[in-house]
Amino acid sequence: MNALFKALNDPTRRAILERLRAGPATAGAIAEQFSFSAPTISHHLDLLRQADLVTSQKQGQFVLYTLNMTVFDELLGWLYQFKS
């Protein structure tokens, strides 16, 4: 829960998640869309992975990142207690 909110508490990381809605992408492809260095994006991806919001798989020299939507259920569950 902590890692989840931490990961979401950054506009760049949220933008990465929105980018991944369109489908999996390599670290490099993601980095190109943002005006930050590759190491910075790599670090953001690491935090997203720690929160289990994305998964990664190595494909040759590329690393493909994929959105993991199952974690959102946990967040929805937390929110649900505040409903009504």
Next chain:
Amino acid sequence: MNALFKALNDPTRRAILERLRAGPATAGAIAEQFSFSAPTISHHLDLLRQADLVTSQKQGQFVLYTLNMTVFDELLGWLYQFKS
């Protein structure tokens, strides 16, 4: 959106929200439940108010804090785009 995720990215603040589910409470009553100083809790309440997650009204020398659940809809809306 930024203020919202920022406010939620702290276990003490989330616990305060959960406390307020039971009903409005004064700053002092809230502070008593946590082993932090009153100024620290006051600061947390300020961040929650900035995110519009709580509202406050002065009642005599007390300040009553109330959960504002309407903001959760904004969060649900953001989450919704990731569904399915």
Next chain:
DNA sequence: AATTTATTTAGACATTTGCCTAAACATTGA
């Protein structure tokens, strides 16, 4: 009016965060 009680503001301090560059690692291709 002076004192007590409730809360916030101000300022200090250690830790965390987000960024960078340089270097390391891993894979592909010449």
Next chain:
DNA sequence: TCAATGTTTAGGCAAATGTCTAAATAAATT
């Protein structure tokens, strides 16, 4: 095998964060 490409790791730095104590503000009580 050497060079090029993609990605991560390491280390440094400024800014933000969470905590504290001391002081200020505001309302109630004596």
